[in-house]
Amino acid sequence: MDLSKPGGSTSQVWKSDGTLQTGPGLDHWHASGTCTGITAGYNFLQIGDWRLARINDRHFTFSHRGGQTPMMYKSDGTHKKGPRTSFGSWGWEAGKTPSFGEVRFGDHFIQFGEFRLGAVDDxxxxxxxxxxxxxxxxxxxxxxxxxxxxxxxxxxxxxEPMGVTFGDRFVQIGNFRLGDVDSKHFSVSHVIGKTNVVFKSDGTVNDWPGTSFTTFGRPLEECFVAPP
Incomplete structure (x- = not known):
C-alpha cells in the first residue's frame, strides 16, 4: 500500500513484509489510489487532525493537532484519560521521529513499536x-x-495488512473503524452501528455506547499493498 503526494511523488510505502518504507525516490511504488487524510511516520499514523502514536516503549496515545491528548494506553495494561498537553506526537515530522520503532502491519492489526492495535475477531x-x-x-x-x-x-x-483498509480520514480493521469524524471528534465504532468511544479535541473522552460520531458510511479507498 502506498501514500502518495499530489503530483505523483510517493512518500510512504507499506511492503508485504509488514514494514514501512519512507522518503523520496519511491516513485516506482506509485499506485493509482491514494489515502485521503492519512499520513505516516515511523512511530505514528496521522488520520485527519489526529495522531495515533507510540510515544515510547511504555506509552501509546491518541492526540489532537491542537495540543490535547485525550487518551493514553500504557504497557502495564492501564489507561489514562485526558485532558493533558503532554504525550502528544505533533512535534514529529512525517517519516521522522525522535525515537525508535516503526509502523508495521499484519493480519488485522497495526503495530506501533511495542504496541499493537487490531481486531482479535469480528x-x-x-x-x-x-x-x-x-x-x-x-x-x-x-x-x-x-x-x-x-x-x-x-x-x-x-x-501484508490483511483486513486493514483505508478511506477518507479513517482506517478500518475488520469490523471496526477508527476515524476523524469532523476534526474535533475521533471515534472508534463497530459495523453494527455502535460507537465505542469518542475522543474530543478539548482532551476529554465520551466513553458510553451510542450510534453517533461514526465514520461508517464513508466509502473505502484503494490503497494498494506494494510488492517487496
Whole structure:
C-alpha cells in the first residue's frame, strides 16, 4: 500500500513484509489510489487532525493537532484519560521521529513499536503491549479496560495488512473503524452501528455506547499493498 503526494511523488510505502518504507525516490511504488487524510511516520499514523502514536516503549496515545491528548494506553495494561498537553506526537515530522520503532502491519492489526492495535475477531478490537498485557478491548459498542492478559495480538506474524483498509480520514480493521469524524471528534465504532468511544479535541473522552460520531458510511479507498 502506498501514500502518495499530489503530483505523483510517493512518500510512504507499506511492503508485504509488514514494514514501512519512507522518503523520496519511491516513485516506482506509485499506485493509482491514494489515502485521503492519512499520513505516516515511523512511530505514528496521522488520520485527519489526529495522531495515533507510540510515544515510547511504555506509552501509546491518541492526540489532537491542537495540543490535547485525550487518551493514553500504557504497557502495564492501564489507561489514562485526558485532558493533558503532554504525550502528544505533533512535534514529529512525517517519516521522522525522535525515537525508535516503526509502523508495521499484519493480519488485522497495526503495530506501533511495542504496541499493537487490531481486531482479535469480528466483535473485539484491542490495544495490547508486547509484554503481554492488554490495555483496552473494544466490543460492539462496549469498552473492557485492562490490565488483562487475554485478547492480545502478539501471536500473529508481521506481513501484508490483511483486513486493514483505508478511506477518507479513517482506517478500518475488520469490523471496526477508527476515524476523524469532523476534526474535533475521533471515534472508534463497530459495523453494527455502535460507537465505542469518542475522543474530543478539548482532551476529554465520551466513553458510553451510542450510534453517533461514526465514520461508517464513508466509502473505502484503494490503497494498494506494494510488492517487496
Amino acid at each position: 466483535n473485539h478490537l484491542s490495544v495490547s503491549h508486547s509484554g503481554g498485557l492488554t490495555a483496552m478491548i473494544f466490543g460492539q459498542g462496549t469498552l473492557h479496560p485492562g490490565p488483562r492478559h487475554d485478547y492480545g495480538l502478539w501471536e500473529k506474524p508481521l506481513g
